[in-house]
Amino acid sequence: MSRRSFFKLIGKSLAQAAAEFTYEVTKPTKSFLRPPGSADEDTFLAACTKCHSCVKSCPTGVIDLVKDVNPLVFETPFMNFENNHCERCYACIDACPSGALSRENLKKYRYVAKLVKERCVAYEMIFCQSCYWSCPKMDKAITLKEFTYPEFHGEHCLGCGRCVNACPTNPKAVEIVKVEGETA
Numbered sequence: 001m002s003r004r005s006f007f008k009l010i011g012k013s014l015a016q017a018a019a020e021f022t023y024e025v026t027k028p029t030k031s032f033l034r035p036p037g038s039a040d041e042d043t044f045l046a047a048c049t050k051c052h053s054c055v056k057s058c059p060t061g062v063i064d065l066v067k068d069v070n071p072l073v074f075e076t077p078f079m080n081f082e083n084n085h086c087e088r089c090y091a092c093i094d095a096c097p098s099g100a101l102s103r104e105n106l107k108k109y110r111y112v113a114k115l116v117k118e119r120c121v122a123y124e125m126i127f128c129q130s131c132y133w134s135c136p137k138m139d140k141a142i143t144l145k146e147f148t149y150p151e152f153h154g155e156h157c158l159g160c161g162r163c164v165n166a167c168p169t170n171p172k173a174v175e176i177v178k179v180e181g182e183t184a
Contacts, residue, residue, distance in 0.1 A: 032078035035063050037093040037101035047100035050075050054092035060084040081164035111159025111176050115152045119173035122149050131174055134166035
């Protein structure tokens with residue numbers, strides 16, 4: 001190996017190590033629920049151009065922009081169920097020019113509502129059925145035990161977020177999570 005090749009190799013290795021270190025240091029610590037049709041977080045962040053087409057196309061306004069100071073996630077879209085719910089129209093996927101959102105990913109990932117019982121007022125003996133009555137798959141995705149306590153059944157959940165939006169607690173007693181598996 002020539003001296004020139006040796007120094008090129010060292011320079012390239014140092015640059016790669018610096019890039020990897022920078023990514024690890026700036027890697028987001030908070031996770032965000034991305035719009036329908038997104039892949040895993042790293043793939044989504046690599047493809048998203050922050051054009052905001054998905055936000056503009058959303059008829060319910062559930063897609064919002066991250067205001068976190070981390071430059072990797074700043075102004076990337078996420079599902080903000082405080083604003084509204086998802087109609088599952090997939091206008092966001094159709095509007096995405098970069099491929100960060102795709103219909104193929106709908107076959108890989110879906111959204112499911114999960115109840116955090118420690119935050120639910122029904123489990124504190126306060127009458128509340130907000131999540132139950134907001135659910136489009138009432139008596140399937142959300143049932144009531146003893147006409148009081150909500151129970152969630154992910155296999156029937158549409159992942160629309162109506163239950164999150166309807167939940168009166170702060171922080172919300174209902175969370176939407178992304179799981180592997182085809183949409184319901």
